[in-house]
Amino acid sequence: MLVASFALGGCVGTTRQLKSATSMGTSTNGAPVTGATGTTAGAGDTAGSGTEGANSNPSSGSSSTSNSSSNTPAVQAAVLSASSLSVNFGSITIGSSTSQLISLTNTGNENLKISAVSVSGTGYTVSGGSNVTLTPSQSVTVSVNFEPSAAGVASGRLTVASNASNSNVQVAVSGTGVTTNAAVHSVDLSWTPAASAVGYSVYRSQLSGGPFAKLNTAADTKDTYTDSGLSSGTYYYVVTSIGNNSIESVYSNEAQVVVP
Numbered sequence: 001m002l003v004a005s006f007a008l009g010g011c012v013g014t015t016r017q018l019k020s021a022t023s024m025g026t027s028t029n030g031a032p033v034t035g036a037t038g039t040t041a042g043a044g045d046t047a048g049s050g051t052e053g054a055n056s057n058p059s060s061g062s063s064s065t066s067n068s069s070s071n072t073p074a075v076q077a078a079v080l081s082a083s084s085l086s087v088n089f090g091s092i093t094i095g096s097s098t099s100q101l102i103s104l105t106n107t108g109n110e111n112l113k114i115s116a117v118s119v120s121g122t123g124y125t126v127s128g129g130s131n132v133t134l135t136p137s138q139s140v141t142v143s144v145n146f147e148p149s150a151a152g153v154a155s156g157r158l159t160v161a162s163n164a165s166n167s168n169v170q171v172a173v174s175g176t177g178v179t180t181n182a183a184v185h186s187v188d189l190s191w192t193p194a195a196s197a198v199g200y201s202v203y204r205s206q207l208s209g210g211p212f213a214k215l216n217t218a219a220d221t222k223d224t225y226t227d228s229g230l231s232s233g234t235y236y237y238v239v240t241s242i243g244n245n246s247i248e249s250v251y252s253n254e255a256q257v258v259v260p
Helices: none
Strands: 001-002 007-010 013-016 021-023 080-082 085-092 100-104 112-120 124-127 132-134 139-146 152-162 169-180 183-188 198-205 224-230 231-244 255-259
Touching: 021 231, 080 152, 080 169, 085 100, 085 139, 085 224, 100 132, 100 152, 112 124, 124 152, 132 139, 139 152, 139 169, 152 231, 169 198, 169 224, 183 231, 183 255, 198 224
Parallel strands: 085 169
Antiparallel strands: 001 021, 007 013, 080 100, 100 139, 112 132, 112 152, 124 139, 152 169, 183 224, 198 231, 231 255
16 A cells, blocks of 8 residues: 655645545456645825916916827737647547547737647647647647557647747647556545635646646546546646636645556
């Protein structure tokens, strides 16, 4: 039995220590693996002065006030945004394949040229998006395909090169290859709730330090999560909390789980 722990902190204030978590392998419908927890500024008044004339034909003067304002010109730049910064394909039978779509959008105010879209990692391919010019607010969709050739978790990275101010956008990809008769395991995660948190996101990687792929598509309000469909191997988990201002915290410390 292995025990791991991790602490959660960030946008919602206090850092929390996650409950201890244990892991063990189970068969396809076996017992779950106990989780890894892993100025006011002052204002002044100005008084003006007046003049009086005593002649029968007084001379009158005119004054003019000039108000000028300077507007800072908007910075002209192309900015590339991806619809997701992590993609999890789940468990895919060896020899089968599945695809997920990622939308790339020019959120800047100048034309954006995508020169190349590529993906690393065993079993991953990508199509679409290369040699495309996006006007402001325009999008293009790329398709990432995962076709595992061996059992186990496969991690990779989608890379988009462009002339944007953020010229190298990356998306973490993760999936698990399984055989039809392979034992499937699960890991139960639990942590101590963070103050003022309205939800949590759970991330997994097969490499210590990431890249991590998000497991839950929407923030989970519970302080537990079950990661199922796993084959034997070593997994690393981190958790983030979401505050009521919708800001996500930094990663918790990393919890390692070995599934036999």
